[in-house]
Amino acid sequence: MRLVLARCSVTYDGRLTAELPSALRLLMVKADGCVAVHADGGAYKPLNWMNAPNTFVEDEDRWVVTNPKGETLEVVIDEVLLDVTHELGEDPGLSKDGVEAHLQQLLAAHPDVLAPDDGLRLVRREYPTDIGPVDLLCRDGDGGVVAVEIKRRGEIDGVDQLTRYLERLNRDPMLAPVRGIFAAQRIKPQAKTLARERGIACVEVDYDELRGVESDELRLF
Amino acid sequence: MRLVLARCSVTYDGRLTAELPSALRLLMVKADGCVAVHADGGAYKPLNWMNAPNTFVEDEDRWVVTNPKGETLEVVIDEVLLDVTHELGEDPGLSKDGVEAHLQQLLAAHPDVLAPDDGLRLVRREYPTDIGPVDLLCRDGDGGVVAVEIKRRGEIDGVDQLTRYLERLNRDPMLAPVRGIFAAQRIKPQAKTLARERGIACVEVDYDELRGVESDELRLF
């Protein structure tokens, strides 16, 4: 990784055109060749950047970065305060926990939480349709089919997504009629309203409680 | 801005839980207090980060960053290769051109491009509804109302967005019936299919050609 603190101006020409007048900034060049131009603020997003793969041509006071898509980043350097290079090596990488996948896993194991009185049983996770997989497909105690869309945060586009799935599923005479459940840790009022209009049930799931149920069960063994 | 190259391990506990085992990384602390942990690859996105505002507590070999939402980033430092601090000052900022706003501007000036035979005239840009503004509202030669949704890239959620607007607009007896046009530089097949099912017209707009029309008109003055 190479770090350069420099007074520089930058132009990007690609998916859009953007310009940065001359100022002090950090130029970061990573081992994979990607380049980022950072100001001293504004979260982690750089002002300008070019992701790998790209070609890097360095002149005395000018960098030209181009990529196969024909985008260009040009840095004109007026003054250099720092220019250091270090090899960091491969990163062992990040392990994550607690995202939507885990919520889906927990609900797949405990579909009853979604509708305590309906006797829901899981048919399949990621049930395929021609427009993508439904998170959970279940049947209730009466044999009725239930499609479940799971989000960490329930917003209006999630309701649209479930609506599209229901539309497809209901064309299958083996499944129809299919009803929908929209499940999330928190569901926004607008999303609830839209769901109600469309006859879709909303369930707000308590993630910590669900993990509690899970660990209770483990404790039984 | 402070730049630290260090062998370190990192944990984040907040919207999710994430861990990074010990390795050489770049720690970047900006003037606004935000912290980013970068590996030597993987585009501009850091492995872990905490955006401002947050509180930063530094020990001999441990950083603890917390924010008002109760999220925590902890960095345990094993070895420091570099630790430099420079004041960069306020950045003059980025100027952009060519995004969706410009496309909307061009189409507002030339709605005829969207349906050459219909005699479209612009009624209003950003026509308000109770769920947000429609990009363009037009009338055709027969007085029929047309709602236009503009995207740089036409995808399925854009069709959903326009569908929601049409639903609202068609409740207004002064406007109904309202038909929809979905305009973008490129429209994905799935989005076209969904639009067709819903009776929404798709128009792929040539941005450069449209700019050409614009400059031709300017030339007439």
Next chain:
DNA sequence: GACTAGATGTCGGGG
């Protein structure tokens, strides 16, 4: 503060 829509979104998975 809530809600909406845009982003050079980025990133990862599946066909």
Next chain:
DNA sequence: CCCCGACGTCTAGTC
């Protein structure tokens, strides 16, 4: 390679 959905999305704008 494109297509698609998730993201600690982030961010700017409106109400």
